[in-house]
Amino acid sequence: MFKKIFYFLFAAAIIVACSSKDSPDPSSTSDRVAMLTNLGNNVIVPSFEAFSTSSQSLAKAASDYAADTKNETKLTALQTAWIGTATAWKTASLFTQGPIENDFLSSGIYFTTTNYTGIEKAITQTATTIDNAYIESLGATLKGIPAIEYMLFSASGNTAVIGGYTGANGAQRIAYLKALALNLQNQAATVATKWKADGGNYVKTFIAADGNDINSSLGILSNKMIDLIYTIKDERIGAPLGKRTNGTPQPDLVDAKFSKASLTLMKAELQSLENAFTGKSLNGSDGSGIDDILDAAGAKSGDVLLSKRIKDQFAVVKAKLDLITVPLGTGLTTQQAAVSAAYDEVKRLQVMMEVDMINNLGVLLTFSDNDGD
Amino acid sequence: MSLVNKTIRKGKEFAGSESLAFFRIVFGLLLFVSEVRFIWKGWVTDFYVTPQFFFSFYGFEWVRPLPDPYMHWVFYALVALSLLITFGLFYRFSIIAFFLVFTYVELLDKSVYLNHYYQVSLLALLMCLLPMNGSYSLDNYIIKSSRLDKIPYWMIWVLRVQVGIVYFFGGIAKLRYDWLFEAQPLRIWLSANQNFPVIGSLLTETWVAFSLSWFALFFDLSAPFFLSFKRTRIYMYAVIVIFHLLTHFLFYIGMFPWMMIFTALIFFPAKLHQKVLDFLFGRWKQLSIAIPAPNVSYYKTLAFSFLFFCFQLIMPFRSRLYGGNVLWHEQGFRFSWNIMLMEKNASLEYEVKVKGTGKQFTVRPNKYLTRIQARQCSFQPDMILQFAHMLHQYYLDSGVGDTEIRAVCYASVNGHESNLLINPDVDLTKEKDSFAPKTWITDWKQ
Known part of the structure; x- marks a missing residue:
């Protein structure tokens, strides 16, 4: 008799097991599919392609300079190429979901801490040949875009930089620089290939995950957008401004302190957020983005469209950053009011994205059951 | 009056004990599946082992989680107890133990509060007092006195009322501007399901x-x-099944639809329950022919049920005492059948000032809380206060010293523009939780 209860239990177990995988019909095209398709094909893939291309230019400029280390013009060209590559990376750095995270690629590209003494040691104390394979064997603090920056810029000016490559261990130093640039070029190519349709085709996976749960593309992307806006607020501006140190500025904490490109790179990070939000591709054509999803849902902020409110805020933030006319490290003390104002506007943008945008998107940012919280 | 008299007369009549047995088996199986699923998904670790902080309920701060691995054992016990309930073995012990253990777990952390868990606790409490093992139970083989052919009819009504309450008060809670005139939060949630097969574009x-x-x-x-009415029952039930299946596929609400679909079966007449059980297990021969003396032994249960439901009638309305928008201030929000009523999001940071040194810094709760805790804490004022106190204690313990803690919290409900939820000038370490109105919550502005 009680056998039947067991059948019940069994059937119930099967129902539970099966009900967890309802795959939506991929043929239905909705606003969200349109947005993911546009973001994937016209924003993300081109961003990584641009990063890959600029890293090739960087490697080229590095070998040009290596052939003529005393030539300051070539060094300047190399420095410009570095800023181009770093900017291209920041413009793509929002899109770490997929290949970059699955294969732990970002640590080799732009790791947050750089070990300067470690780099010096790697240059001077190694008996092995310095090439790409050697760079591969090194930890994340010794390579990538920040390591290259350290090797290209000096507070004492370009003469000091050139001195490093022409003095003792100059040959090893230039070999290290070249190998770093080559390694970065490889990493960038790998990421781009993994995303592209004729390569790893992650873009297809990205478009197919069109649900609204925490593991959907939109779910992950919106979480990353919130993380990045916090990073800009707290790490790029807040910490240097002294938000953690009782208002005492910490110029050492700015991003890219050697090249003094902090503001340029921060604007590139904001650009990646804006591109994801508006669906604007690198060449400026405006496709389907999160703004269109919000508009279709009738999302408003007061009397105006929420999407307009957020786009306007991006413009306000950019305008505030443009008012800082010196490198951020200097501006922290000489234009403190302007930096502070920029911080406040970024905070406003953060609230709009984390609260208003998410509220109207209805994406689920946790994984458990809910019945309306 | 005649209706009341009729009801009382009807309540005093007797019904087959199969209805209670049927409900017992349904409840046991539902909870079995529910607990196995909970363990399967790894939620025991995620919700009760990983967190460093727990948001206990006001007045239940003494309820603390057990250290690893005992929380897992608690859940294994719940699985075993739900099976004992299903089989009707040592029923009285099993249901009381289940009620206590289940309620213990639910009291551990507000972040995972769900209305249907509350319903499980309430049903289990009622079931502690009812002879649900009168038939179709293993107890009937062991304990002869457990055999019951008939039970007073009102016992079935106790269960029906408790199931019906969820619907009725769930409906009352929907009588609000957002729901009726802005179709929120459904507009947001339905749009979020635009890729749903076939009906997605609708x-x-x-x-x-x-x-x-x-x-x-x-x-x-x-x-x-x-x-409750014979003529409409079957149609209503069909609607219930369709409605809950739809919510199951559209929203991530776990066991709730299944609980409602199956527990609503108690509204069907005892004859149907008997037929189903007969079909499944054959005619139950373990019944005593003795009929218990009318009500005598059940007066206490009846009295308790009466008080219980008086309480149930008041609880959902307590939020009205606070005025304002309950979705905003959330005072009296829980335990009130506010089901699927809001899409709420917030951004929460704490401004900490160390009294000794004057040092100031900003803290995001994400650093200390699990993802689900951080999310729930971000928009629920009582949790925001609780976490401020936890931080205060944390800084005392870790040697940072005494601190003032203020919350910068912007929240948005049902698509409305975000606003400050907590007065950012109030030092939350000086505020205490209580049932008194929380003056440091800002007024709802729309």
Whole structure:
């Protein structure tokens, strides 16, 4: 008799097991599919392609300079190429979901801490040949875009930089620089290939995950957008401004302190957020983005469209950053009011994205059951 | 009056004990599946082992989680108890133990509060007092006195009322501006499901959101009544099944739809329960022919049930005492059948000032809380206060010293523009939780 209860239990177990995988019909095209398709094909893939291309230019400029280390013009060209590559990376750095995270690629590209003494040691104390394979064997603090920056810029000016490559261990130093640039070029190519349709085709996976749960593309992307806006607020501006140190500025904490490109790179990070939000591709054509999803849902902020409110805020933030006319490290003390104002506007943008945008998107940012919280 | 008299007379009549057995088996199986699923998904670790901080309920701060691995054992015990309940073995012990253990778990952390867990606790409490093992139970083989052919009819009504309450008060809670005139939060949630097969494109339509909002309102308010009348029962039940299946596929609400679909079966007549059980297990021969003396032994249960339901009638309305928008201040929000009523999001940071040194810094709760805790804490004022106190204690313990802690919290409800939720000038370490109105919550501005 009680056998039947067991059948019940069994059937119930099967129902539970099966009900967890309802795959939506991929043929239905909705606003969200349109947005993911546009973001994937016209924003993300081109961003990584641009990063890959600029890293090739960087490697080229590095070998040009290596052939003529005393030539300051070539060094300047190399420095410009570095800023181009770093900017291209920041413009793509929002899109770490997929290949970059699955294969732990970002640590080799732009790791947050750089070990300067470690780099010096790697240059001077190694008996092995310095090439790409050697760079591969090194930890994340010794390579990538920040390591290259350290090797290209000096507070004492370009003469000091050139001195490093022409003095003792100059040959090893230039070999290290070249190998770093080559390694970065490889990493960038790998990421781009993994995303592209004729390569790893992650873009297809990205478009197919069109649900609204925490593991959907939109779910992950919106979480990353919130993380990045916090990073800009707290790490790029807040910490240097002294938000953690009782208002005492910490110029050492700015991003890219050697090249003094902090503001340029921060604007590139904001650009990646804006591109994801508006669906604007690198060449400026405006496709389907999160703004269109919000508009279709009738999302408003007061009397105006929420999407307009957020786009306007991006413009306000950019305008505030443009008012800082010196490198951020200097501006922290000489234009403190302007930096502070920029911080406040970024905070406003953060609230709009984390609260208003998410509220109207209805994406689920946790994984458990809910019945309306 | 005649209706009341009729009801009382009816309540004093006897019904077959199969209805209670049927409900016991349904409840046991539902909870078995629910607990196995909980363990399967790794939630025991995620919700009760990983967190460093727990948001206990006001007045229940003494309820603490057990250290690893004992929380897992607690859940294994719940699985075992749900099976004992299903089989009706040592029923009285099993149901009391289940009620206590289940309620213990639910009291551990507000972040995972769900209305249907509350319903499970309430049903289990009622079931502690009812002879649900009168038939179709293993107890009937062991303990002869457990055999019951008939039970007073009101016992079935106790269960029906508790099931009906969820619908009715769920409906009452929907009588609000957002739900009726903005179709929120359904508009947001349905749009989020635009990739749903076949009907996906319909779900972005405003009229669909409005129709479903109003339909759900009338559905909730009327369900218990239509289920009670013989002529409408079967149709209402069909609607219930369709409605809950739809919510199951559209929203991530776990076991809730299944609980409602199966527990609502108690509204069907005892004859049907008997037929189903007969079909499944054959005629139950373990019944005593003795009929218990009318009500005598059940007066206490009856009295308790009466008080219980008086309490149930008041609880959902307590939020009205605070005025304002309950979705905003959330005072009296829980334990009130506020089901699927809001999409709420917030951004929460704490401004900490060390009194000794004057040092100031900003803290995001994400650093200390699990993802689900951080999310729930971000928009629920009592949790925001609790975490401020936890931080205060943390800084005392870690040697940072005494601190002032203020919350910068912007929240948005149901698509409305974000606003400050907590007065950012109030030092939360000086505020205490209580049932008194929380003056440091800002007023709802729309």
